[in-house]
Amino acid sequence: MKDFRAPNEEQAAERSWDVVHAAYETREPVAWPRRHWRPLAVGAVAAAAVAAVLSPPGRSVVHSLRKAVGVEHAETSLFSLPGRGRLLVSGPSGTWIVRADGSRRRLGDYQTATWSPHGIFIAATHGNELATLDQKGNVHWTLSRRAPRFPAWTGSFTDTRIAYLAGRKLHVVAGDGTGDRVIDRAAPVAPVWRPGLGYVIAYARGSTVIVRDVVTGAELLRKGSDIRPRKLAWSSDGKLLLVFKPYATRVYDLHGKVVAQDDPSDATFDRDAAFVPGTHRALAIRAAGGGSQVFSLYDGRSVFRGTGVFRQLVFSPDGRWLLITWPTANQWVFVRSQPRKIVGAARISNQFGGYPRVASWCCGR
Amino acid sequence: MAGAGRDERAWVRRAQAGSASDFEALFRAHWGAAYRAAYLVVRDAAAAEDIAQEAFLAAVRALDRFDRKRPFGPWLHRIVVNRAIDWARARALRPEAEEVDAPAPERPERDEELLRELDRLTPEHRAVIVLRYLLEYTPGEIAELLELPRGTVNSRLRRGLDSLKDRLE
Numbered sequence: 151m152k153d154f155r156a157p158n159e160e161q162a163a164e165r166s167w168d169v170v171h172a173a174y175e176t177r178e179p180v181a182w183p184r185r186h187w188r189p190l191a192v193g194a195v196a197a198a199a200v201a202a203v204l205s206p207p208g209r210s211v212v213h214s215l216r217k218a219v220g221v222e223h224a225e226t227s228l229f230s231l232p233g234r235g236r237l238l239v240s241g242p243s244g245t246w247i248v249r250a251d252g253s254r255r256r257l258g259d260y261q262t263a264t265w266s267p268h269g270i271f272i273a274a275t276h277g278n279e280l281a282t283l284d285q286k287g288n289v290h291w292t293l294s295r296r297a298p299r300f301p302a303w304t305g306s307f308t309d310t311r312i313a314y315l316a317g318r319k320l321h322v323v324a325g326d327g328t329g330d331r332v333i334d335r336a337a338p339v340a341p342v343w344r345p346g347l348g349y350v351i352a353y354a355r356g357s358t359v360i361v362r363d364v365v366t367g368a369e370l371l372r373k374g375s376d377i378r379p380r381k382l383a384w385s386s387d388g389k390l391l392l393v394f395k396p397y398a399t400r401v402y403d404l405h406g407k408v409v410a411q412d413d414p415s416d417a418t419f420d421r422d423a424a425f426v427p428g429t430h431r432a433l434a435i436r437a438a439g440g441g442s443q444v445f446s447l448y449d450g451r452s453v454f455r456g457t458g459v460f461r462q463l464v465f466s467p468d469g470r471w472l473l474i475t476w477p478t479a480n481q482w483v484f485v486r487s488q489p490r491k492i493v494g495a496a497r498i499s500n501q502f503g504g505y506p507r508v509a510s511w512c513c514g515r
Numbered sequence: 516m517a518g519a520g521r522d523e524r525a526w527v528r529r530a531q532a533g534s535a536s537d538f539e540a541l542f543r544a545h546w547g548a549a550y551r552a553a554y555l556v557v558r559d560a561a562a563a564e565d566i567a568q569e570a571f572l573a574a575v576r577a578l579d580r581f582d583r584k585r586p587f588g589p590w591l592h593r594i595v596v597n598r599a600i601d602w603a604r605a606r607a608l609r610p611e612a613e614e615v616d617a618p619a620p621e622r623p624e625r626d627e628e629l630l631r632e633l634d635r636l637t638p639e640h641r642a643v644i645v646l647r648y649l650l651e652y653t654p655g656e657i658a659e660l661l662e663l664p665r666g667t668v669n670s671r672l673r674r675g676l677d678s679l680k681d682r683l684e
Contacts, residue, residue, distance in 0.1 A: 154629070154649065156554035156563060163546045166568040167539070173575045174530075174538050242543055261536055297529070299536065318532075338534045378533065504543070 161480070164505050168459040168477045172421070172437065175380065175396060220456070220479025224494025228252055228501060232484045232493045233466035235513050237473075238263050238272065243503025245274055247285055254501065257287040262340075262509070264301045266310065266325070269513030273301035273312050280314055282327070291327035302351075304343035311349050311364070313341045320353050322364050333364055337378050344388040352382045352391055359393050371406050385425045392432055394423045401432060401447065410447050422462050423447065427469035435460045435474075444474060444485075454485050454492075464508045477505045527583050538578075542571060545588060548650055549595045555645045556599035556638055557606070558630065566602060570594040592650055593660045596642045603638035632679050640675040643668055 156162075230252040231237065237248040245260035257263070260274035260281070271290065272283045280298040282290045295316040302313045303325070310325030313333075320336035323329060334355060341353035349364045352371075357378040361371035373393065381394040390409065393400045396419040401410035412434055414420055421442065423434035432447040443455035444463065458478025465472055474483045477499075484493040499505040523544065529537035549570055553563035570591050574581075581587070633641050646657045654672060658665040 154551060154555070156551045157560045159547060159550060162550055162560070162564040162567075163543075166546065166564060166571065167542055169568055170542060170571040170575060171535065171539070173572050174535060174578075242539075297525070299534070338529070338532055 160499060160504075164477055164480065164499055167505070168461070172459060175421070220476060220481045220496065221483050221492060221494030224479075224481055224483075224496040226496055228254075228482065228495040228498065231466075232486070232491075233468065233471040233511075235467050235511050236269070237464075237511050238265055238509040239502060239506040240509055241499075241502045241504045241506025245272075245509075246502060246506070247272075255285070255287070257283055257285075262299050262301060264303050264509055265512045266303045267305050268307065271303075273303050273314075275299055275301060275314065280312070280316075280323070282312075282325075293323060293327055293330060295321065295330075299338070300340035302341050302343055304345075304349065311343075313343065313351055313353075313364075315341065320351075322349075322351075333362065334360070339379055339382060342382045342384055344384050344391075345386055346388045350388075352384065354379050354382065359391075361391065371402070371404065373400075373402060373406055381422065383423070383425055385430055386428050390425070390430055392423055392425060394420070394434075396420050399423050399434060399447070401430075412447050421460060424463040424465060427465050427467060429469065433463055433472070435463060444472070453487070454483070456483075462508055464511050466511050467513060473508065473511065475505075475508060480505065523587055524583050527578075527581060527587055531578055531581070531583075541587065545591055546571075548588070549591055552592060552645050552649055553595050553599045555630075555633060555649060556596065556641045557603050558634055559606075562602055563599070566595055566598045569598065588650075589652070589656065589660055592646070592652075596646060596661065600638045600642050603641075629679075636675055636678060640671050640678075643671045644675045644679070647672055 263274035418438040442460035
């Protein structure tokens with residue numbers, strides 16, 4: 151009986167993971183013993199959303215998701231990327247590089263990863279180790295730290311820094327693995343370097359977002375909130391910072407002024423948001439009922455919609471193609487706005503040993 | 516048990532702190548066993564998926580209160596097996612004339628035979644067999660999980676096994 155396998159285990163796991171993950175993402179961890187009304191209120195909303203899914207009509211929605219969804223005429227595999235560059239993806243089977251011709255190389259059993267600034271090397275984490283690798287997976291150096299995560303690499307050809315989280319602290323280490331130091335306490339949210347000169351980083355500490363120059367130590371911006379962000383992102387020119395939360399996304403300028411925002415209603419929430427490269431426009435994924443849609447944060451224009459769960463928005467480096475990851479359909483969907491074109495690739499989880507997260511799309515300008 | 520030990524405690528701790536990747540590790544470590552256990556009790560893939568999924572949603576709701584000193588697996592399996600028994604009992608009360616399950620992949624003959632014979636047992640008997648021989652709990656642990664006297668677990672195991680043995684031999 152130990153060797154028994156139930157029907158369609160992997161597909162069932164991916165469908166359920168989407169629902170369970172959405173519930174997890176919308177929960178607010180309670181800072182016991184202190185209680186605040188806002189997280190509890192948000193928790194109640196999340197519970198209501200989960201309850202809606204579990205109610206008989208909601209369940210019928212979940213059942214309906216099991217029917218075929220996705221882009222019609224999708225390629226049966228990811229044969230190539232529609233744009234230039236290469237993807238770095240991490241999933242249950244480790245971290246992979248996907249090249250424009252569709253070839254895939256597994257780098258190893260890494261959980262989170264990032265490109266070096268010019269896309270030559272990779273920084274990745276596994277267990278209690280931060281490592282840098284070349285694109286064949288050869289390790290250059292490693293650093294032992296407690297459960298490192300979310301590496302972010304910035305700098306020039308001659309001088310680079312890698313930021314990462316270890317435990318509840320934000321660290322920065324030079325690109326050659328030397329000079330590791332703790333910058334601040336940090337919440338488990340991926341830190342992001344501001345594009346451009348200098349070493350300025352945005353990170354979350356509790357529910358507060360902080361922008362800091364790690365060379366001078368100067369705090370350049372601090373934005374408090376009741377709810378911890380899920381994702382931070384800079385515009386390409388480093389002038390705007392996107393602070394993503396499922397129920398309250400904000401775009402700030404460098405003075406901390408809100409220049410765009412999204413506050414989904416109680417019955418809906420956002421799953422991801424991203425800047426269009428080279429612009430100050432941002433797109434977001436809105437989940438509502440049994441479907442998802444990608445829309446512009448600025449004018450509300452809908453870009454793409456479908457049944458089930460969209461998980462991530464990832465732009466090609468030139469901003470022409472938008473990759474929407476669609477685990478319900480087990481597809482990646484590439485959308486080009488001008489001229490409009492949609493390309494689907496199916497059976498993604500089969501190609502990566504589980505449905506992966508895309509770390510970034512690099513270096514194809 | 517899958518995922519037991521220090522890794523699992525670390526996953527729970529970091530998932531409580533908001534780490535989605537650690538929560539995913541917890542999910543991946545336990546999904547298979549939860550889904551298989553539910554499937555063997557209810558013998559309906561869609562229902563098994565719902566049951567396992569609901570158990571994980573319950574885990575999300577209870578995550579902040581979860582005692583990290585206790586293993587996650589037994590807590591999850593208790594929910595899965597109890598819900599599976601409830602579901603199987605309810606279906607037995609109102610059998611659906613045209614119930615069609617998703618086409619199953621080809622399985623070894625031995626598995627098919629085992630499934631057919633498990634179908635002949637009551638949900639309660641199936642549950643203890645699954646807990647003992649799929650999830651590898653001891654009779655004492657099964658008694659605790661299902662809140663049954665140890666003797667009842669032993670007798671259900673004995674009768675279930677006898678029944679399977681008679682038919683499979």
